[in-house]
Amino acid sequence: MTATPQLLQPNLVHHFYAGGARIAALRGLPPVERCPEEWVGATVSRADSPTVGLARTTDGALVRDLVEADPEGWVGAASDGAATLPGDTGILLKLLDAGQRLPVHVHPDRDFAARHLDCPYGKTEAWFVLDASGDAAVYLGWSTDVDPDELAERRDAQDGDWMLSRLNRIPVRPGDGFLVPAGTPHAIGEGVFVAEVQEPTDFSILLEWSITTSTREESHLGLGFDRAMEAVSITALDADDLARLTVHHDLADRAATPVPLLPEAGDPFFRLHLLSPDHGDAPQVPEGFAALVVLSGTGVLEGTTAVPVGGGQSWVVPAAFGPWRLVGDARVLVARPGERWRGSPVGRIVG
Structure with a gap:
């Protein structure tokens, strides 16, 4: 049974949009043009490729293959009895450095994906x-x-200015956390560098494909826009909705316990915490799969063994490592699957 955290190779993903310098700087790599994403510990690939995005350990093993060969060791026993996909960890963690604005797009929810995307x-x-x-x-x-008819007309006309003018534009600063429910139109602006945690798919419905390398026919998940638009919300998010979807945490703070970085409404899907030990205290993480990015400093992961970590590294931690804690002065992002990640129903987050 796998019991030791595995150090990951850099896993930069080439994309249509500019960016990536801040990922390269964090990882100690030379900048690579148009590699604005890194998929950390990914066991799923990009929609247009069976291999792009899959993460490897430093010895060359695909994380997907390790998990598929020893699912209990990596993600724990399936106590709810629900079936999972081969190599499934329940999450996908990315670093995303937007050197230009991303297009307006939408992702389907679990119900739509189960009915139309298998x-x-x-x-x-x-x-x-x-x-x-x-x-x-x-x-x-x-x-x-x-209005859905006007939205369809503006989509076909590729009127991105109209779409942006009707979206909530939210200025950002380091430490802001946002939950993006499936079905919610969204975009990330130029100059924003985020850790993105999500359900483990690459499903996107592009409302604004003209600023990408995709065509109209590559923008509706192969379903046709009449069907795909059923996944797109046409309802406004009011101030109360936005308040439930946003939080802030000061990255300079240190704490004796893991600090949640995302709104609580996302807990059924995924969790993202910051470990930043305070005066010798050692934040502890429960047993289970985790993907890590070490933002700075050095430390030791103490579980069934002791594993040293350092700034710029990324790791995957198996369930068999047991409960573990971080000792040292490192600051570490920890992404874990949600409370009901094995396919249990999840209700609406807003609305």
Whole structure:
């Protein structure tokens, strides 16, 4: 049974949009043009490739293959009896450094994915802002209800300005956390560097494909827009909704316990915590799969064994490592699957 955390190779993903310098700087790598994402510990690939995005350990093993060969050791016993996908860990963690604005797009929820995409997961996601430059902002949900016929017309006309003008534009700063429920139109603005944790799929419905390398026919998940638009909310998010979807944490703070970085409404899907020991205290993490990014400093993961870690590294931690704690002065992001990640129903987050 796997019992030791595994150090990961860099796993930069080439994309249509600019960015990636801040990922390269964190990882101690030379900048690579248009590699604005790193998929940390990923056991799922990008939608257009069976291999792009899959993470490897430093000895060359695919994390997906390790998990598939020893699912109990990596993710624990399936106590609820629900079936999972081969190599499934319940989450996907990314670093995303937007050198330009991303398109307006939407992800389907679990119900839509089960009915139309033969998958138990949709793509609820969340962002934690690590850095932001210039007039950085994100766009999250409609600011007013939209008419579905007009939305379809504006989509076909590729009227991105109309879409942006009707989305909630939210200026960002480091330490901001946002939950993005499936079905919610959204975009990330230029200059925003985030850790993104999400359900483990690459399902996207592009409402604004003209600023990407995709075509119209590559923008509706192969379902046709009449069907795909059923996954798209046309209802506004009001101030109370946005308040439930946003939090803030000062990255400079240190704490004796893991600090939750995302709104509680995301807990059924995934968890993201900061470990930043305070005066010798050692934050402890429960047993289970985790993907880690060491933001700075050095430390030791103490579980069934002691594993040294350092700034710029990324790791995957198996369930068989048991409950573990971080000792030292390192600051570590820890992503874990949600409370009901093995496919149990999840209700609406807003609305």
